[in-house]
Amino acid sequence: MVQTQLLGIFCNWSPFACFNSAAMAHLKMPSNFGFIRVMCIGRINQALILRAFEHGADGVILLECKDEDCRYGPGPEVGHSNVAKARKLLHLLGIGQSRLVEQSFGAHEKSELVKALWDFSEQIQAMGPNPAKPGQERGIQREA
């Protein structure tokens, strides 16, 4: 079975704190993830989400703070609206809404975060690779 490639986008604050403490506690994490850390999930727009799929991601998970915990104010709300719109675009493209997920965490929820990563990985692995990969990406995979 083909290994799926996933992208996890972390907010620098609560979710990354969870990730840090999970790593310190040696919790096992799925190996098919690439991780990006941003200062706030409000930085992520629809274009960046679509670009992940354009570059061959099989799934994208946004890991954000709880609405009331945002250090900047509207970050998670911006995230919700972008995810809602990007999911509609993914639906139109036939990639499927479930390949884009957002989840929020408090700073202490390290085991919840690891579980979320495993659940997402299993869910996408069960769905298989994203059928809509542009030519360049398919070319790279054939060469590899």
Added chain:
Amino acid sequence: MKLDDPRIKGFIRDKSLFMCLECGKCSASCPRMLSGKEYSPRLLAHKLIAEPDSESFIENSVWECLTCGLCEERCPSGVQVNRFIMEMRTLLAGTKGLKGYRSHDGALHSWMRLMTSPDLKQDRLGWLGDGLKVAKSGPVAFFTGCAPYFDVFFSGIEVDTLSIVRDSIRLLNFLEIVPVVLEKERCCGHDLLWTGDRENFEALCRLNYKEFQAAGIEEVIVSCPECYQVLGQYMPEVIPEMKLKVTLLSDLLRREISKGGITFKPLKRRATYQDPCRLARMAGSCETPRALIQMIPEMGFKEMKNSGRSAICCGNSGFINCDAYSKRIQVERLQEAKATKSDLLITACPKCMIHLTCAMRDPYKHGSLSMQIRDLVSVLADQIEWSKGEERIGQ
């Protein structure tokens, strides 16, 4: 890439740049230059021929152009500026990578490139219904373009480009044409072509052509001028054996309505018309939309200061280089529209609609630019007389 590259020399020769008289009409009419941007088509031509060491100037200029075609319209020597810009962008993209600032962070180009996947299973026909009659196969297709995607992406500025598609099909149904609407249809690739991504543009052309063939299509009807330009002009360049008849919806409507028997309900509005560059200048269709507008009784019509083949661009093309200068072009264009004292701005291109609606919503203009903007097709579909005891479709 050096400027003595034989390919560039070839473009300069083929696109008649040597014919340039340096009269400066191009720069004097260029909306980008008039809005204050450091960009000049005349200087670009001069540097290409006489100062081949100014590489960075030439590269920047090539990506700055709006490709609205007004310079080409004015040029007394027949220099093919647009085609030259397109070829140069394709060449530069191939050697130095895609440049040009992509509006919306390139989201639109991303989904266009995602569509080059042959295994794509789009779910794009959710907007059908409303009693619209469409067929699964047949000789005539209607090309919907990116409308379903635009409406999601631009929901923030409340543009409704899908209504153009619905109204187009309503009008076709009224004329007893039941068009095929393809579920696997992809973007026509206009924006990729004009931003230098020739490879993915050609991939989209081939995929679309395969879908047309599979459904047995002989004629494609389009309402978007950009799709019309690509399907009619650039797709046959990619697929030489292509034997598809591409018809612009407004041409078809004019032909059918002039046969008689169809009337329009009066509309007590005062309207003006924004000519899309791809329609008025590049397809040469200025008269047909106006003839259709004139058919609506009691509607006042006033031309803007610059209209027809001299119309000013909506500020942006191919979703690159949207900046303060684009905004200035848009604001000036909307002021021209306001000066006609019209309360309805009719256009024929969904992109004009998106760009001008965006400019109208500028909070610092306090609504002084806002007016209703509608597509020609929608205005006609609302006013056409569904006589002979027929119920209006979709109501």
